[in-house]
Amino acid sequence: MNDDKVHFCTDNQRVSLYSPGLDSSAVAPIAPKAPRLVLVTLALVFVATVTSLMALCVVVLQRPRPASEAYAFSQGFPGDNTTEELPVEPDNPFHSGRVAELQEAIQMFKDHVENSRTWSVEIHLLTSRVDNVSSQIQMLSGHLKNTSADVQMVLNDHSKNVSREIQTLKQGMEGAAALNSKTQTLEDNLQKANAEIQRLKEDFEDTKKILTMKIQEEYSRLENLSASFASQEQLQKTKNQFLQLALQGWMVYRKNLYYFSDIKESWHMAEQFCVSHGAHLASVTSAEEQAYLVMFTSTSYHWIGLTDSGTEGTWRWVDGTPFDFAQSRGFWNRNQPDNWRHKDGQSEDCVHIQQKWNDMNCNSPYQWVCKKPIS
Numbered sequence: 538m539n540d541d542k543v544h545f546c547t548d549n550q551r552v553s554l555y556s557p558g559l560d561s562s563a564v565a566p567i568a569p570k571a572p573r574l575v576l577v578t579l580a581l582v583f584v585a586t587v588t589s590l591m592a593l594c595v596v597v598l599q600r601p602r603p604a605s606e607a608y609a610f611s612q613g614f615p616g617d618n619t620t621e622e623l624p625v626e627p628d629n630p631f632h633s634g635r636v637a638e639l640q641e642a643i644q645m646f647k648d649h650v651e652n653s654r655t656w657s658v659e660i661h662l663l664t665s666r667v668d669n670v671s672s673q674i675q676m677l678s679g680h681l682k683n684t685s686a687d688v689q690m691v692l693n694d695h696s697k698n699v700s701r702e703i704q705t706l707k708q709g710m711e712g713a714a715a716l717n718s719k720t721q722t723l724e725d726n727l728q729k730a731n732a733e734i735q736r737l738k739e740d741f742e743d744t745k746k747i748l749t750m751k752i753q754e755e756y757s758r759l760e761n762l763s764a765s766f767a768s769q770e771q772l773q774k775t776k777n778q779f780l781q782l783a784l785q786g787w788m789v790y791r792k793n794l795y796y797f798s799d800i801k802e803s804w805h806m807a808e809q810f811c812v813s814h815g816a817h818l819a820s821v822t823s824a825e826e827q828a829y830l831v832m833f834t835s836t837s838y839h840w841i842g843l844t845d846s847g848t849e850g851t852w853r854w855v856d857g858t859p860f861d862f863a864q865s866r867g868f869w870n871r872n873q874p875d876n877w878r879h880k881d882g883q884s885e886d887c888v889h890i891q892q893k894w895n896d897m898n899c900n901s902p903y904q905w906v907c908k909k910p911i912s
């Protein structure tokens with residue numbers, strides 16, 4: 538508290554209160570008990586001084602004195618304005634000394650009386666000041682009560698606010714503690730989940746390696762099965778083809794299929810028939826094959842795939858087999874090939890077989906022999 542303002546501190550702030558309408562210059566320094574103490578002290582000193590003077594007068598008046606002195610005393614103490622000389626006996630030294638002593642006492646008494654008057658004025662002034670100070674103290678007390686009430690009200694409000702804030706903080710701390718606990722639990726679960734994920738990754742890698750190996754093995758096995766299946770399928774296809782060709786009259790000899798027609802066509806038409814069945818007119822490359830064909834052509838002419846059309850005398854197999862004239866020399870009839878020129882002007886550029894070979898006009902209608910390798 539300082540003059541007309543009051544300072545107090547709460548937990549976290551400093552509050553200052555000012556007394557309304559209070560002039561600090563009009564307020565004396567606050568010492569409510571000091572003036573009363575001084576006044577009492579001065580009163581005691583005054584009473585002690587008066588008592589001492591009265592005792593001194595009593596002592597002086599009770600001392601035995603000569604009659605002349607008593608007379609002089611009774612004549613020379615008319616009042617407080619007596620300064621005139623008392624009547625003395627010139628020849629009595631004792632009487633003169635007592636008179637001087639009495640005058641001195643009277644003078645002291647006068648001084649005390651003067652001082653007492655001065656003290657009375659001072660006491661009156663002091664009393665007025667004390668009253669003034671008392672009224673100021675009373676006013677200050679009122680301000681202090683008002684200020685105390687305001688401070689108390691502010692403190693109460695602030696205390697309520699602080700209590701609410703503390704309650705809120707407690708609730709917040711409790712929530713934070715619960716949240717921290719949940720966070721810790723989540724972190725623990727996360728660590729466990731990470732460990733589980735790591736373990737699952739390792740298991741996945743191991744399983745992936747095993748599965749990859751198995752897949753590769755199964756893939757190889759599937760390839761083998763596929764190849765086997767394709768081979769079987771091809772084999773089955775070949776069998777079906779064989780069966781179909783067999784039903785159509787094709788026959789197997791060594792690594793080739795042969796077809797001996799029942800009808801007759803020109804050499805070129807016969808070749809077209811063979812090509813339409815994936816074959817050509819037959820080539821003959823060995824005596825065994827020649828003997829095989831003879832078994833089915835001994836009673837009628839059959840076209841084979843040998844021709845010199847294009848360049849007379851240059852023979853070629855129509856299926857692309859190289860022609861070996863020396864090897865096939867014994868397969869020809871005697872004096873053949875002769876490229877006989879017929880009456881219609883046509884010559885002989887195609888070969889047929891009946892026991893032996895003979896070159897003939899290609900347009901002549903004969904049966905034929907187709908040949909194709911077994912693939």
Ligand SMILES: [Ca+2]
Nearest residue numbers: 845876885886
């Ligand atoms: Ca010819």
Ligand SMILES: [Ca+2]
Nearest residue numbers: 875876885896
């Ligand atoms: Ca001929």
